[in-house]
Amino acid sequence: MGTRERRLRELAEREQLxxxxxxxxxxxxxxxxxxxxxVARSCDYATGTLYQHFSSKEDLLLAICADQAEKRVxxxxxxxxxxxxxxxxxxxxxxxxxxxxxxxxxxxxxxxxVFTEAVWGSASQRRRDAVIEAHRPIGDxxxxxxxxxxxxxxxxxxxxxxxxxxxxxxxxxxxxxxxxHAEGVLDKNDIxxxxxxxxxxxxxxxxxxxxxxxxDPFDDVALDALVSRICSTLFDDFRPAVAARAAQPIxxxxx
Amino acid sequence: MGTRERRLRELAEREQLxxxxxxxxxxxxxxxxxxxxxVARSCDYATGTLYQHFSSKEDLLLAICADQAEKRVxxxxxxxxxxxxxxxxxxxxxxxxxxxxxxxxxxxxxxxxVFTEAVWGSASQRRRDAVIEAHRPIGDxxxxxxxxxxxxxxxxxxxxxxxxxxxxxxxxxxxxxxxxHAEGVLDKNDIxxxxxxxxxxxxxxxxxxxxxxxxDPFDDVALDALVSRICSTLFDDFRPAVAARAAQPIxxxxx
DNA sequence: CTCATAAAGTGAATCATATTCATAATTTAG
DNA sequence: CTAAATTATGAATATGATTCACTTTATGAG
Numbered sequence: 001m002g003t004r005e006r007r008l009r010e011l012a013e014r015e016q017l018x019x020x021x022x023x024x025x026x027x028x029x030x031x032x033x034x035x036x037x038x039v040a041r042s043c044d045y046a047t048g049t050l051y052q053h054f055s056s057k058e059d060l061l062l063a064i065c066a067d068q069a070e071k072r073v074x075x076x077x078x079x080x081x082x083x084x085x086x087x088x089x090x091x092x093x094x095x096x097x098x099x100x101x102x103x104x105x106x107x108x109x110x111x112x113x114v115f116t117e118a119v120w121g122s123a124s125q126r127r128r129d130a131v132i133e134a135h136r137p138i139g140d141x142x143x144x145x146x147x148x149x150x151x152x153x154x155x156x157x158x159x160x161x162x163x164x165x166x167x168x169x170x171x172x173x174x175x176x177x178x179x180x181h182a183e184g185v186l187d188k189n190d191i192x193x194x195x196x197x198x199x200x201x202x203x204x205x206x207x208x209x210x211x212x213x214x215x216d217p218f219d220d221v222a223l224d225a226l227v228s229r230i231c232s233t234l235f236d237d238f239r240p241a242v243a244a245r246a247a248q249p250i251x252x253x254x255x
Numbered sequence: 256m257g258t259r260e261r262r263l264r265e266l267a268e269r270e271q272l273x274x275x276x277x278x279x280x281x282x283x284x285x286x287x288x289x290x291x292x293x294v295a296r297s298c299d300y301a302t303g304t305l306y307q308h309f310s311s312k313e314d315l316l317l318a319i320c321a322d323q324a325e326k327r328v329x330x331x332x333x334x335x336x337x338x339x340x341x342x343x344x345x346x347x348x349x350x351x352x353x354x355x356x357x358x359x360x361x362x363x364x365x366x367x368x369v370f371t372e373a374v375w376g377s378a379s380q381r382r383r384d385a386v387i388e389a390h391r392p393i394g395d396x397x398x399x400x401x402x403x404x405x406x407x408x409x410x411x412x413x414x415x416x417x418x419x420x421x422x423x424x425x426x427x428x429x430x431x432x433x434x435x436h437a438e439g440v441l442d443k444n445d446i447x448x449x450x451x452x453x454x455x456x457x458x459x460x461x462x463x464x465x466x467x468x469x470x471d472p473f474d475d476v477a478l479d480a481l482v483s484r485i486c487s488t489l490f491d492d493f494r495p496a497v498a499a500r501a502a503q504p505i506x507x508x509x510x
Numbered sequence: 511c512t513c514a515t516a517a518a519g520t521g522a523a524t525c526a527t528a529t530t531c532a533t534a535a536t537t538t539a540g
Numbered sequence: 541c542t543a544a545a546t547t548a549t550g551a552a553t554a555t556g557a558t559t560c561a562c563t564t565t566a567t568g569a570g
Contacts, residue, residue, distance in 0.1 A: 007517090035555095035556065035557085036556080036557060036558085037556070037557085045519075045520090046519060046520045046521060047520085047521070047557085047558085048518095048519065048520060048521070048558090048559080048560085049518075049519055049520075051557095051558070051559080052518075052519080055558095056557080056558080057557070057558095262546095290526095290527070290528085291527080291528060291529085292527075292528085300548075300549090301548060301549045301550060302528090302529085302549085302550070303529090303530080303531085303547095303548065303549060303550070304547075304548055304549075306528095306529070306530080307547075307548080310529095311528080311529080312527095312528070312529095
């Protein structure tokens with residue numbers, strides 16, 4: 001008999017019921033005023049029942065986060081356009097993600113909040129893993145696009161690598177803020193600010209530029225000197241490096 | 256006698272004392288566990304005294320936010336490099352901001368949190384204004400760089416506008432996430448997601464591209480169709496538009 | 511059909527904290 | 541020195557998360 005299956009389905013349904021109710025309450029009132037009792041009551045359940053599904057408020061927030069991330073990923077995956085010119089692939093994802101944001105503005109607020117809090121929080125490892133897993137496909141999409149590299153046609157007649165692509169990837173990577181947070185912050189429970197992660201994970205390494213030396217801590221005086229140096233030399237250092245990379249055959253290009 | 260002045264200074268000192276203590280507690284324990292009583296006690300004051308300076312926990316968070324923003328702004332202003340080539344100006348700010356993030360990782364977590372919550376919150380208008388004011392110089396820096404436009408030398412021999420700059424501005428604008436939040440979300444108390452704001456405020460308008468029509472809500476089917484359309488036509492539409500703009504004399508260029 | 515057991519549900523009680531307020535201590539001005 | 545103003549206090553109150561001893565419901569064997 002399918003008793004076990006039915007049970008599991010009912011469990012998932014009840015859980016979804018709570019998730020939707022909580023999300024609705026957040027949309028209307030904000031995160032600060034989200035009350036566990038209200039969520040339970042709006043589903044015609046007692047407080048205790050809610051706690052049988054989610055061990056804490058934080059747990060509930062993480063669950064909403066993972067739930068929403070799945071929808072976001074689906075939207076982006078649909079828009080991936082692998083057969084488009086290479087420079088458009090990245091843009092397609094960016095636009096799709098932007099449009100998703102239009103329709104689900106709460107997702108971003110919530111994700112920001114949860115990622116911020118979960119670093120110190122006490123949510124179960126199971127929930128953390130769920131959030132990370134739900135976001136991973138976004139990272140995979142971006143990684144694939146970036147590692148696919150540049151079509152031969154994108155190098156101009158003088159053989160120069162189009163810097164526009166590098167900068168576009170940079171923009172894309174920053175747009176992937178939340179994904180990076182999920183993998184970098186939640187996963188390793190290692191607090192590193194978004195900029196560092198973005199640079200390390202998304203842009204610098206992928207473009208063959210090693211920014212690592214710039215990322216060590218230093219004092220105010222050194223900061224000024226370093227910024228000066230970077231500003232005067234960055235582009236000159238940058239162009240040859242990417243040009244050299246572009247001149248080599250790139251595995252997986254124009255899939 | 257300077258009694259009034261001394262009073263004000265002492266008030267500011269006490270306030271700073273609380274701010275530092277709170278920030279320290281946040282760094283160690285996280286935002287969720289920030290306790291008003293602990294902050295007060297760690298400064299050898301009673302709870303009630305803390306409430307004479309900050310009307311609520313949210314108020315305290317906003318105050319920390321504004322305090323930190325001032326330091327961030329100072330770092331960026333120092334790095335503005337107005338005499339550098341136009342394409343490097345933007346980059347200088349980005350790098351400076353990144354380096355600031357390295358040294359003050361808590362600032363970003365806190366800012367994110369506060370911006371997220373303050374939308375619905377009940378903090379005093381005075382505190383909101385303080386946060387907005389503290390961030391405004393960042394907006395001014397970026398605006399100036401963007402509106403200064405492109406040096407004549409940045410248009411290539413065929414008169415094409417370098418798309419790299421447009422994309423770079425895009426990246427920069429996304430990097431200015433928090434500034435946009437402060438002005439757009441807190442100020443107008445109008446919740447619009449970061450992507451929309453970024454596009455409207457930073458990129459699209461400034462580059463003479465009108466994305467507005469893309470930003471209305473629509474359903475899933477339309478999403479797919481739209482993304483398709485955008486991906487296939489965006490770059491073709493984009494290039495002529497910016498080329499036309501670049502062909503015109505630009506006020507304030509190359510200062 | 512009936513009972514034993516397990517699973518799901520309950521909500522009053524507990525606990526942790528933000529916030530308030532009546533009162534006390536301190537400072538200032540005359 | 542004294543009244544008024546300012547600042548500080550911390551016990552009392554309020555809110556809302558979380559727990560738990562108990563009730564109700566569902567399941568499955570005999």
